[in-house]
Amino acid sequence: xxxxxxxxxxxxxxxxxxxxxxxxxxxxxxxxxxxxxxxxxxxxxxxxxxxxxxxxxxxxxxxxxxxxxxxxxxxxxxxxxxxxxxxxxxxxxxxxxxxxxxxxxxxxxxxxxxxxxxxxxxxxxxxxxxxxxxxxxxxxxxxxxxxxxxxxxxxxxxxxxxxxxxxxxxxxxxxxxxxxxxxxxxxxxxxxxxxxxxxxxxxxxxxxxxxxxxxxxxxxxxxxx
Amino acid sequence: xxxxxxxxxxxxxxxxxxxxxxxxxxxxxxxxxxxxxxxxxxxxxxxxxxxxxxxxxxxxxxxxxxxxxxxxxxxxxxxxxxxxxxxxxxxxxxxxxxxxxxxxxxxxxxxxxxxxxxxxxxxxxxxxxxxxxxxxxxxxxxxxxxxxxxxxxxxxxxxxxxxxxxxxxxxxxxxxxxxxxxxxxxxxxxxxxxxxxxxxxxxxxxxxxxxxxxxxxxxxxxxxxxxxxxxxxxxxxxxxxxxxxxxxxxxxxxxxxxxxxxxxxxxxxxxxxxxxxxxxxxxxxxxxxxxxxxxxxxxxxxxxxxxxxxxxxxxxxxxxxxxxxxxxxxxxxxxxxxxxxxxxxxxxxxxxxxxxxxxxxxxxxxxxxxxxxxxxxxxxxxxxxxxxxxxxxxxxxxxxxxxxxxxxxxxxxxxxxxxxxxxxxxxxxxxxxxxxxxxxxxxxxxxxxxxxxxxxxxxxxxxxxxxxxxxxxxxxxxxxxxxxxxxxxxxxxxxxxxxxxxxxxxxxxxxxxxxxxxxxxxxxxxxxxxxxxxxxxxxxxxxxxxxxxxxxxxxxxxxxxxxxxxxxxxxxxxxxxxxxxxxxxxxxxxxxxxxxxxxxxxxxxxxxxxxxxxxx
Numbered sequence: 001x002x003x004x005x006x007x008x009x010x011x012x013x014x015x016x017x018x019x020x021x022x023x024x025x026x027x028x029x030x031x032x033x034x035x036x037x038x039x040x041x042x043x044x045x046x047x048x049x050x051x052x053x054x055x056x057x058x059x060x061x062x063x064x065x066x067x068x069x070x071x072x073x074x075x076x077x078x079x080x081x082x083x084x085x086x087x088x089x090x091x092x093x094x095x096x097x098x099x100x101x102x103x104x105x106x107x108x109x110x111x112x113x114x115x116x117x118x119x120x121x122x123x124x125x126x127x128x129x130x131x132x133x134x135x136x137x138x139x140x141x142x143x144x145x146x147x148x149x150x151x152x153x154x155x156x157x158x159x160x161x162x163x164x165x166x167x168x169x170x171x172x173x174x175x176x177x178x179x180x181x182x183x184x185x186x187x188x189x190x191x192x193x194x195x196x197x198x199x200x201x202x203x204x205x206x207x208x209x210x211x212x213x214x215x216x217x218x219x220x221x222x223x224x225x
Numbered sequence: 226x227x228x229x230x231x232x233x234x235x236x237x238x239x240x241x242x243x244x245x246x247x248x249x250x251x252x253x254x255x256x257x258x259x260x261x262x263x264x265x266x267x268x269x270x271x272x273x274x275x276x277x278x279x280x281x282x283x284x285x286x287x288x289x290x291x292x293x294x295x296x297x298x299x300x301x302x303x304x305x306x307x308x309x310x311x312x313x314x315x316x317x318x319x320x321x322x323x324x325x326x327x328x329x330x331x332x333x334x335x336x337x338x339x340x341x342x343x344x345x346x347x348x349x350x351x352x353x354x355x356x357x358x359x360x361x362x363x364x365x366x367x368x369x370x371x372x373x374x375x376x377x378x379x380x381x382x383x384x385x386x387x388x389x390x391x392x393x394x395x396x397x398x399x400x401x402x403x404x405x406x407x408x409x410x411x412x413x414x415x416x417x418x419x420x421x422x423x424x425x426x427x428x429x430x431x432x433x434x435x436x437x438x439x440x441x442x443x444x445x446x447x448x449x450x451x452x453x454x455x456x457x458x459x460x461x462x463x464x465x466x467x468x469x470x471x472x473x474x475x476x477x478x479x480x481x482x483x484x485x486x487x488x489x490x491x492x493x494x495x496x497x498x499x500x501x502x503x504x505x506x507x508x509x510x511x512x513x514x515x516x517x518x519x520x521x522x523x524x525x526x527x528x529x530x531x532x533x534x535x536x537x538x539x540x541x542x543x544x545x546x547x548x549x550x551x552x553x554x555x556x557x558x559x560x561x562x563x564x565x566x567x568x569x570x571x572x573x574x575x576x577x578x579x580x581x582x583x584x585x586x587x588x589x590x591x592x593x594x595x596x597x598x599x600x601x602x603x604x605x606x607x608x609x610x611x612x613x614x615x616x617x618x619x620x621x622x623x624x625x626x627x628x629x630x631x632x633x634x635x636x637x638x639x640x641x642x643x644x645x646x647x648x649x650x651x652x653x654x655x656x657x658x659x660x661x662x663x664x665x666x667x668x669x670x671x672x673x674x675x676x677x678x679x680x681x682x683x684x685x686x687x688x689x690x691x692x693x694x695x696x697x698x699x700x701x702x703x704x705x706x707x708x709x710x711x712x713x714x715x716x717x718x719x720x721x722x723x724x725x726x727x728x729x730x731x732x733x734x735x736x737x738x739x740x741x742x743x744x745x746x747x748x749x750x751x752x753x754x755x756x757x758x759x760x761x762x763x764x765x766x767x768x769x770x771x772x773x774x775x776x777x778x779x780x781x782x783x784x785x786x787x788x789x790x791x792x793x794x795x796x797x798x799x800x801x802x803x804x805x806x807x808x809x810x811x812x813x814x815x816x817x818x819x820x821x822x823x824x825x826x827x828x829x830x831x832x833x834x835x836x837x838x839x840x841x
Contacts, residue, residue, distance in 0.1 A: 046705045046744070065547075065548040116715070117715060147701055148710070
């Protein structure tokens, strides 16, 4: 068993777990996009970044790929992490605004506008479909090609695949293949913008850059006296 | 060649070669690395062979074709040994005259190097300021060996260090010596090499352990590694054999970028010759130690210089970095312990053991031992490769060795570290070149590129150029790197086109710090450096572009206008040269530029003899 600290809480986890698994096990929410239970972690979307270490050596790492280490000090909601998540969501909205998953994530973090030139792409290259096809469906029909801007998804040389069994798993797991919010009435709206989760306030003494989601919270009320 | 069966036999072989060597015989040394060949060195070689054979001078004069010596601005050049006479920019007829003079023991006065400051001719290479102020521990060796003749290398005490290490030292002692020397990796990050080797040595002895030579030199404008790969491939092989012995590595990989065909050719020949002689392969020189290496070619991706992407590339997969931990030293090629070191680091190893750790630390500065080769390029008089001790100031390199600006425009800044680095303004040229100082000032050492810029360089254009490079070279896996570099480029492009706003400038800074924070590999983490460092020191230029739609350096095409001024004599040369037919005018009358057709290529300004084209 490995001892480490998450958001000030000292916990004991099994070796081989990732930081994401450990944090979620103890109830600390971390947003993800390219992660999917059952698939190998990939670390492409960067939404799951958490801050590890303290002082000048502190850095952000993707929690889905980082293995737990003895003595690790993790913070899932420091201001650095929050700033990063907000910018990533802005960038996501700037590229793929029509995806419900992305819209939900954005509104959950109080983002409702983005400052970049608007694009309408239908793929965010999260790799879920690639990993699903290879790891769960054992077909390996699609993959990444190209580099940087020109990175894309498809079959080898865009030829019709002989190994694709048309199982539809790739469509099933795709976060971008979903509809935009379709209604103004809350019952029919599907974007979830009404929910607004901000992060918890543990370690408020040590780190003055976190916010509380339970407003008003008992601890804050007590301090007011 | 006969395989050498023992260290003793090697020693005897070396002594015999040294005794037979005609050290005092006059030698024509012609640097013919890629830079030399591009300048015309092959023609000089041809003439030299023709003259020496035709005039039956081969018993008195030798010819040695080598790799790059470093003074690329003056190539094709010829060096005469043992006198040390240096002839710059030699043409074919000049070559004939030089050989003639050498045969008669004379010097061709009018072909000698002329120092631009004093105006006098300097005969000996060692006296030329460009060479004098350097500490050419590695580059000077390029002069003494023909890279495809292993005998040259052995004659110059090559492989003797390896033989001594194998005979007299234990692996732990070898690691200890490297640690004591304080040698830091020359690939850019500056990680202590001794520590890296110790970590690999400590890995429980697997059936396989790998050491890799990272020769994927991808920084634009950097070619230091190329000069060592082409000019002295055996120094790398020797270094790697010593490294394998120290760490218990069983196999080596030379990962060379495909765009270096001459380096690949020379390495293949060098490997073959080393194996033939028994210096590489099973039971090296009859000892229990066996080690061999393969050459793997890159496929044109800058990101494959990153160690985890490099390892994936070697494994035959797409070059994408992965999260560390686990570090390659624990899980590298095929999950086996692996370390990656840069070409220059490996080349420093035989030197280190020859001098001993203590003497090695005497060059350079505290915590930054040894020399570093920089490729000094840009608006500088003496373009080339310079090898200086760590700790020398930027000013000394740029003015003392580089000779100052190549035109009348004063030098504004120096860009170090390639696309991952930053710009350092002229006001900070008293900064010493070491890992810490450069990092503090917003740049990095990187692999050693040093681009000199003058006031005709637009810093936004520079930032945009590097951002475009990184945007194209990003592997694309991390969302923030792929989109971040793309969006940063978009904003920089907007600013360069005069469409930028102050809001975008703030957004740029914000985005830059997020990209730095959240990406997985060093490409993304250092991608914002060019932007952040130019913003830090040259913010006024950004503001000029945004607030006044002006490019002070007259570079950004959307913001400048070309026009003809009153100095025009109506000669019509510009009119005839213009590729867009944008200039009209009668003979002997003031010409005019139609700005709607003008593409701002600058051709008119460069052909005009009367300085009559103004750019505002």
